[in-house]
Amino acid sequence: MTTVSSPGPAAGPPPAAAAAPPATMGAGAAPVDPTPPAAPALAPDAGVAQALKGVDTLRVANFNVENLFDTVSNPDKRDPVLTPEEYQFKLTKLALALRDYADGAHLVALQEVENDTVLRDLVAQPEIRDLGYDFRIIEGNDIRGINVAMLYRSEYVKVDGVTALDSQAPEGAWWARREGKLHDRP
Secondary structure, eight states, rough: EEEEEEEOOOOOSSSOOOOOEEEETTTTTEEEEOOOOOOOOOOOTTTSSSOTTTTTEEEEEEEEEEOOOOOOOOOOOOOOOOHHHHHHHHHHHHHHHHHSSSOOOOOEEEEOOOOOOHHHHHHHHHHOOOGOOEEEOOOOOTTTTOOOEEEEEETEEOOOOOOOEEEEETTOTOOOOTTTTTTTTO
């Protein structure tokens, strides 16, 4: 899990550091400033999600749920079909992992999710229902029907939109097998 903390109120200038000699790229090269550039400031509406309620720490997690498929066969995809018992078992295990290992993260990126039905069923599990997760999903072009999604606790995070950026692979990219699309699998 990744934790992002706000810097808090400014307490004055940082302590002065000893000056380091400028780095160079070789004989006759101009000095290179080793100081990393400042992070760009974002406009309030530039982010996908904004923290609400003045939280000091936004808990973010990443979770590959490994083939979270439902019990219905999709004729357009090569999706595995789980029995109702297998499906419920998987939902319960994932809900427990979200609660216990992801520590009820405010924002969770998910991989290998079939559709919004499985997400609706996941957030309704009694182990995490009270956390108030909502979700967004981005439908991909995988032949099995796996997609990416995110869960977020709407009490703490406001999602302004979800967009797949630059879904076209660069020309000649080795991973673009058909039609130049990213993650397009034969």
